[in-house]
Amino acid sequence: MQDIHVIVAGAAGEGIQTIGDLLVRLAAAHGYAVFSWKEYESRIRGGQNRYAVRIGMEPVNAPLSEADILLALNKGALAKYEKLLKDNGIIISPEKDNRDRFLSIPFADIAKHEIGQTIYANTLAIGALVSALGMDLEITKGVVKNVFSKKGEDMIDKNIQALVEGFNRAGRECRDRCPWNLPLREDRYYVLTANEAIPMAAAYAGCRFISAYPMTPSTGIITFLAKEKDRLGVFVEQAEDEIAAVNMAIGASYAGARAMTATSGGGFALMVEGISLAGMTETPLVVVLAQRPGPATGLPTRTAQGDLLFAVNAGHGEFPKMVLAPSDPLDAFYKTVMAFNLADQYQTPVILLTDQFLADSHFSFKDFEPWDVTPKFHWAGTGNHNEYKRYRLTESGISPRLYPGQSKHLVCADSDEHNEYGHITEDLEKMAPAMAKKRMLKLDMLKKSVHPPEEVATKGADFILVSWGSTRGSVLEAISLMRGTGVKAGMIHFTELWPLPKYEFPRGKALYIVENNASGQLSRLLRSQYNISSRGFVHRFDGLPLTAGYIRRVYHEHNG
Amino acid sequence: MQDIHVIVAGAAGEGIQTIGDLLVRLAAAHGYAVFSWKEYESRIRGGQNRYAVRIGMEPVNAPLSEADILLALNKGALAKYEKLLKDNGIIISPEKDNRDRFLSIPFADIAKHEIGQTIYANTLAIGALVSALGMDLEITKGVVKNVFSKKGEDMIDKNIQALVEGFNRAGRECRDRCPWNLPLREDRYYVLTANEAIPMAAAYAGCRFISAYPMTPSTGIITFLAKEKDRLGVFVEQAEDEIAAVNMAIGASYAGARAMTATSGGGFALMVEGISLAGMTETPLVVVLAQRPGPATGLPTRTAQGDLLFAVNAGHGEFPKMVLAPSDPLDAFYKTVMAFNLADQYQTPVILLTDQFLADSHFSFKDFEPWDVTPKFHWAGTGNHNEYKRYRLTESGISPRLYPGQSKHLVCADSDEHNEYGHITEDLEKMAPAMAKKRMLKLDMLKKSVHPPEEVATKGADFILVSWGSTRGSVLEAISLMRGTGVKAGMIHFTELWPLPKYEFPRGKALYIVENNASGQLSRLLRSQYNISSRGFVHRFDGLPLTAGYIRRVYHEHNG
């Protein structure tokens, strides 16, 4: 079976979120791997948004552009998205149209007149989708019941009624136009977004404190932790601004609690001084930077990989720092635990770079067993100090860390250059350069904790796509598309971006660097480190994620 | 004549600032080129500070480490700085000591008992220095009268009395120990710091507005403009924080006034979001980033070149930006005018990178005639628009800029991605990528305004020192020192750091990259652009400026 791609399109507030979420659930309940991504405007009602759902036998966690089915909830949505429909695709819409590919079902009217209220229009639409997709009505009923279980009997009944009505209406018209079929399978998948994986992983890693200021697309992280306060026990504080957010997290971390904050570009900009503070005071800190297109406010609800070099170079002065860019929610789980562990071990800030695409998209995983990275703590122990010095000069650069109140040992942290006790120093001859050196030593050490990039099919490849972060799924799919047409592509994918790992690029291969940005930031970063040169670039910077098709097209434009 | 190097050392508040400043004036008044630099602790009274004055026949604007004369105002100063004294150097101090090199003069006691008040101790010390240096007493009297001219007759008389007393006391003891002689010369020099050159240049360039928050070592810039309000007519506002400072400057610039702000690393970190805003709204903005050692508060009164990559990569999202790092006050004058011109022409932020060393040091110039760079304005003109579009898509990427209220044309600026009128756009198909491309186009254009680095003695050189910003004087002196011992060194010096110019490094020369930082930021930057590799590095990161001697020593350590 080829993957089926459904686009639900409509205005904000019109129900596409509900329909899309339900469709994701339904596909999973039928035993299929599902991938979804969303694009939405920066408004609460109106505009034209899309919720794209990809359904397949195996997880292919990458966006598609062409659709099999377009559920267009209004005329504007139809106009905007119809061009994405495959030739043999169909449209389901309340709009009227006589074309063959068109299933015209006035959801709201039917809902109102047959079920009693327009609010059932969404479930009607789901019914139609279920029919068109050849899903099982009984299973669907079960899921719908479940979803509405807390809304009372009447609500459930009406929704089932709407579902069936939609199913039947579409069924009548679908017969020869809908070739799809999704019979029940045995498989079950974990389906989640990075904005769900990261807070869970954080709590698992021992994070006990988060302070943040709302900012799309990062807000989901703090919201998840607030909602799960009772189970996860994380202290959640909405700060008055991002400066407060990062400084509170630093305070909590200094006082012994693993702590984090999450934001997007503009908020991260405000946190940069705090990141330098964490570097100087050697306070572990995890910052999620969920990228969206800039500069400034930019396209606040869209996706981009535009802040890589900003993150790598964030903060005045020189200090060790780590930048990790997970490629999917499972990797995000791992990287989050790793971030807390390494922040703790090296007593320094770690930045997790995600983006709107990664934050909001549902990915499927056959297994989600991220237990081989476990929380590791690096306290010094209170007993073994004759004289405790928070910033003792050591060979590794790592000083013994205790927290205040833990014992009689006083823990003194200073943002000025300081001596081993944490007191301001003006000793330029010995202490100041020794402290600077000690901190930078940790960067050398950190390098040893960094893994080389992932290589896929590089042996025997004619050329290699080099990528980072959330584009992995699309690059992998691009490779397999190209291989399908005899073009031998490989992939080198980076998820640990600073410090860069010791690594030798395969020799004599043409490199194409693939990024969701305009200026080629990975290119610049790699060039500064590995002395490589690239044959070409694939850049996308319109606020939408890279797709396999896009990558292939640009590659072929380069290569005739 | 070999340059004479005098170190005045003592506690903050003890008079070293007064003595140092006066010595600079005196040397200049005698017709000598003078260079001074200072190091001071982050406190108002006490500690051990140095004011180093170099006096010569020709301007050599570079710090020295070894001193001919040490004026040590107290015991601690003596202990800390005596090791810098040359074998044949002398010490002048109120401390007691029987060694031959020691001129022990109890300034305060004499001032109190012979002149009447201890406040004359400083002038006594000046008298002693003048004698030791073989300066002219009458000329000195003239300068001293001048300096105290506003303090009333009695003050002037007493100071002259003190001067003569100090001169005579030292004179008695100096006879065979002080070989120096500074007879009157005809030459006259301009003597000034970058913190004086920059605000003057800004006003000359048409800057009409500065908002800033105090932060060492940048505060001198806004202070100068506040003091000269009546002559220069700049609107000066002390902001509540750096975020306000940068946003006010952006507002003023949008409204038609050339505007700037000045800060140091921590404050710059807070401005980074605003820099991205200037990039997005295409508002000209000049930001002085006066570097000091970080991270965080670091060594707030010392010098460093630790923020180069931070400045180059400052701001979320992608937008054109320029980073200039002047090498001396004359160059700072030029670069400041250039900064305002290019910010205006390309409608984007320009960062001027200085540092504490450059900000506070007096440099001498035979001529100071920076008139070949003149203010250039780039207004669109109000008449020639059928329909005015602030962000018109043009071939150059530069849109017509007007200011609000200038005419009936409305000037609409937006930090969101916008259409040509400045209204929010969500059109990802055409408008958003077109605007992103347009902005980045300006970076390509900007590259054409950038000059290649300065090459000195690179032809025939065995190796080349590659440097940037304020280290130029020391590198030049290092080259001439090394050439003096038969080591053929050349220099390639960068003052325009982003975008980097089109440039070919001379082939086959060993490169040594010289920086006042720990991690080799210029190295990384150059590697990402020019694919060069370097033979070695000279790094200094103890808060003190690079000297020729330091550079030579590290070079020889590398090369046996």
Added chain:
Amino acid sequence: MSTMDDYQSDAEIQWCPGCPNFGILQAFKKAFVSIGKDPHEICLVSGIGQAAKLPHYLKCNFFNGLHGRAIPVALGVHAANPDLKTIVVAGDGDCYGEGGNHFLHTLRRNPDITVVVHNNEVYALTKGQASPTTPKGERRTLQFNGVQVPPLQMLAVAILHGCTFVARGFALEVDHLQDLLVSAVEHPGLSLVEVVQPCITWGTHPLKWYQERVRIVKEDYDPTDRSAAMELAMTWGETIPIGILYQSGPVETFGHDYRHTVTDRPLTELKPLDKGLMEKMLSEFRL
């Protein structure tokens, strides 16, 4: 004479249908007609949020900047060109949350600008988190157990610092709001207008709740009575008083020393500095 149409923008309005922000927009247009300023004589400055989109929907000059930073931008605009009527349009989160420090310090400066705060007691654009004005106990999308702390009292803080014009309006009382805006813009010095603007998407009370509570201050209310004003500024519950809560005689405004000694005209009208002056200044460094 301008008409409502002169302020009609082409931009598509991105607010929810029925949002009381439309009332504020309407009041703005009417006020501009009353004031008789042409679009190019007005400069709106905003940050980021639903409220901050308003400038796009009025045909005027505008600078739509960063979240929380409208006030400093407006100060820069006003310093550069005091001839422009500079008006800040901000959300409660924008102005009192992220931008709280600028608000506070600008009370001291008393710039001759107007600050209009849409108080919808929520961070609307980011989908419903509590704002600094959300009443204690009310739930928001990040406050699952309700807001745990009392709201800020920024109108009272303004009065406390001698802000000479402090008013509260209601988005659904368009004509009343129009009058407030006219008075505010015409008032010399900083004028602050907070507008009760219920959010019909994220708010916890229906519009009616507000309509029942909002009361125009009595005819004989004396807005020069500071302690009465403080009282009304902090009243939000059974009744929500609207009107000019506090007004007092003019005091020195932002930049007055510069305006007196250098120029009271826009800075763009200053002549370039004379090279002779520069040479003279530089010569002072020729020691």
Added chain:
Amino acid sequence: MSTMDDYQSDAEIQWCPGCPNFGILQAFKKAFVSIGKDPHEICLVSGIGQAAKLPHYLKCNFFNGLHGRAIPVALGVHAANPDLKTIVVAGDGDCYGEGGNHFLHTLRRNPDITVVVHNNEVYALTKGQASPTTPKGERRTLQFNGVQVPPLQMLAVAILHGCTFVARGFALEVDHLQDLLVSAVEHPGLSLVEVVQPCITWGTHPLKWYQERVRIVKEDYDPTDRSAAMELAMTWGETIPIGILYQSGPVETFGHDYRHTVTDRPLTELKPLDKGLMEKMLSEFRL
């Protein structure tokens, strides 16, 4: 029982000889002895400035962070470990200038910490620029014609927002200040102590000027009288009242819902999350 010596730090003091900051330091030591907390039970948090150096001169835990950011750091410390006595030591510029927004919002939170503000009416460490408390008309090193705007009234803002402990002390009245500090630290909820701390280097008045004006509030002064307190908080001129200006009964403190539902112990005492729980949560995503 601790003694003064227990709080004696080895660090060299970087203040000017004779600075009234020494009085504050002394009062702190005495207060700690009275309170009977050992050095390791106290955590001082400061920003950058002369005042902010104080933690170095007391032997306690401390976090000396960024200019203006002491309060958020202290909130984090306090959230992580409510057993520590967390005390912010800030300059007027630090706390009301750069950090004004944090101060404002923390009034709402009412954390059980103490904030001590050294009010020297100047940015001392950066060499004498005006601070938010510099009185109008006084010259500073960047205000050549004197400060043009009135000062902020942060004590009044605190009282306005229901801060339950607001006091003013005088650096040269060490014993009185000691008492204030003791009461402040022992007070449940946010306690604010602003200390009149003349700067003998950059200030415009001699110490005597202050000594003549400072008046301890009368014995029968009722610190629960909010409007009287507002009055005293804003009095700075012929007299400068010192003492507990406002105090009221305890109200809910920062994080109380978390403390009630999750733990009232330090967060370090929470056990690691059980892998079983994580598996359970993840299984909810197995659709």
